[in-house]
Amino acid sequence: MSMTVLLEVQLRADLPTETVEAAIRETLAQTADFPGNESLEVIVDDADATRVVVVERWASSADHDAYVAWRATPEGAAALGDVVAGPPVTRTFDRSIPLA
Template structure:
């Protein structure tokens, strides 16, 4: 069953613009290529450009778990941490309501 993950990050104000966008792009190229990733979208808050939400779709929760574990390794490290004002907040959604 597919899952959707919202990764909410707060950028440091001094990195908003090209520096933060480059770090996000660099990070998400590797995310998109990771086994089980079905898609990514980056949303920037209109009222606060330091607040960004990455919407990720994964084939299964196990695929996302493997990705998160990989990001904790030296090989999975990214430049994103250098532009964040604090730790990201992750929300995972696997259940849907049929309409």
């Protein structure tokens, strides 16, 4: 069963936009290539451009768990860590309510 992850991140305001966006692109290119990732989107808060939400779709919770475990290794360390102002907030959703 597919799942959705919302990763809310506060970006550092003291860095050039190009630096921040390059780190996001590098990190998410790795995420996109990870087995089980179905899609990624970065949405930017209209009221605060340093606040973004990464919307991730994963084929399964197990795929996402494997990805999180990989990110905790030296090989999986992300460039995104250098451009965030604090710890991200992660919300996972693996159940939905049918509307019809």
